[in-house]
Amino acid sequence: MKDIKEIEEIIKSKLSEKRYYHSKCVQKRCIELAKIYNVDEEKASLVGIAHDIAKEMTKDEKLEYVRKNNIEIDEIEEKNTELLHSKIGAHIAKTQFRFTDDMVKAIENHTTGNENMDMLSKILFISDATGEDRTWEGKEEIVDLSKKDIDKAILYCIKFTVKDVLEKNRKIHLNTIKTWNYYV
């Protein structure tokens, strides 16, 4: 596995200042939650900083990446390529950063969630939505909730995401629904 300094430099070179700041905020929240839930802090820190590595690739770059690397994508991901940054990020984390399987999974799960996530995945999922850069109403309550009952906090975040997707008239990814059904 590459060390944290090296990875931070790579992430910095791939992302805009704003997105890099977001990643630093997610990293900070990940470490905070890792301490509470007895998860390896280094792993939490690394997935936090690296989770959005593919976020600023263009639509064409993303589609080319999945084609070249034989990554399976579904119909919803093909239409809403925004969603693909988790799969591509997970692939980069595995092949270039040599992250462990649980870390790769956490990055893959970070946008839609998934059934039966392990604690590292849950921590990244919540941290992505509740870092210091996020300002949505009610966020602070969810930050507090996530420290006591992370599953309940996940449910709340999904509710928020689904509302947003519905308002934008976009398709809901099946994993989002599965995650909802699993944790509700």
Ligand SMILES: [Fe+2]
């Ligand atoms: Fe993301």
Ligand SMILES: [Fe+2]
């Ligand atoms: Fe993110």
